Amino acid sequence: MAQSTLEHLIASMNRVIVGKEDQIRLLVTALLARGHVLLEDLPGMGKTVLAKTLAQAIGGTYNRLQFTADLLPSDVIGLHVYNQRTQEFELRKGPVFADVLLADEINRATPRTQSGLLESMEERQVTIEGITLPLPSSMLVIATQNPIESEGTYPLPEAQLDRFLFKLSLGYGTQEDAREILRRFRSESPLEKIEPVISTSEIAALQREVTLVHVSKAVEDYIIDLTEATRTHRSVEVGISPRAMLALLRSAQAAAFLAGRTYVLPDDVKGVFPSLATHRIRLSMEAELHVTESEVTQQILQSVPVPVEESV
Template structure:
């Protein structure tokens, strides 16, 4: 499946300039069967990335612009009365898509935010007691502005725990921004992207990712990092067991993208700050990602892992 991965990466790079690591991290979230949280200021390409991904995999794209007056049924869908058939009919909400962009998710009320909990975890929504499956694959990219808090509702820990990866796009360099201007003149638009892989290919890539070998020694290394977050003085609330599972799945995805059928400590180190930091509640104003990087340096790697 190497050609599929290269084609997807190249297709995304046509519209997303100079963002190799964010593209790779989003692909890690997709291949591991999880979801991605993009925390960044407006205008750095978050929406463009989500649209480009949906086009590239020939999937259905839906966007929810989160506002305080957004209702849960605006996300999941609702039953409406059809006077002709004299019965209720289900009107699907935007979650019935392959790629869902929840823009500025922290502007929605907790009630609406919770509507995403079931679908992100169970890949289904329950309306009037009836469960309905969303399409496969189902991938959520949520965004929030980390510097603007007026009129927002911070995501609870249970919601943050649903995201496999958190990342920041960041401002482009001067050369990258110049390249963006040049591409604008060339009219490289997301609508012009041609699908390069199919939805079936994505599901097969996810299946193969789950087969990447993780040795017991590497699992013990991951556990040492996770459990260290639960006893560190700078952390009020450490990583949950769901976070441990997410770290292993993301590590497998990193290895798979490197064209390996086995994972290494370097794969763990690459992805751990993005998998674990948003799951922490820190004390004393510390930076979560810096804490995870410190814990990575403090945890010894077994000799057999180094040899592998």
């Protein structure tokens, strides 16, 4: 039942987003794993539409926050304001109080403002003037940034990058995709016809079920070997962290759950590893002249032996 509902969710999103089923599946996987997603792509690729589509399909609240250099942390999480009529301070919640938050052009904000998202992304809560407030358990941050524009931007520090489960890119697509976009959006946006497929409370229940997906010792060893390979690869200066290793486990469980299985296969780990590791590893200065992070992650996948047999 859960798998059919999730497939319905993906199919519903595919009716809006053209030719990006792999990215949509990874986005839903991140949602099930209680992770967040960094979308790095050129302007106009559909990043905002993707976030809106997911929010509507899960019947969740959606907020979009345009990150700029003058944005303050209080603009993200909220603050207490003085009400002259009641002569009391009242809490004005920030846009982070949402099921889906689109942090648009996140690297245009200062590190101080970027850090306003750290607590909310990691602990699903915010602290405003000493008062801690919970966020929706299914809360998902989708942040965007332009990969080719560096003027007036502040690169995300490693601590911030490590809190994004996946880094995805939509890309241009094929000529047939372009033709379908022209036809699909010619008269009206299909986004307006999206109806909720699943509720946020159901998503929260599925997130708990994901943690029960079985992981054998062979798959655990495979995850550990991949993690260690990122730290010992000749081109890598800094490998993935223990937090990232746990994220790899959770996302593999979510991928297996999405496939309708109660156990994780090595292919589940392989399927999520590139999107999880690419933005977390740091190449040496010499290696940056010859290879990319994506090429290194593929080299790691090819070099680490895959368990042949899987017992559940």
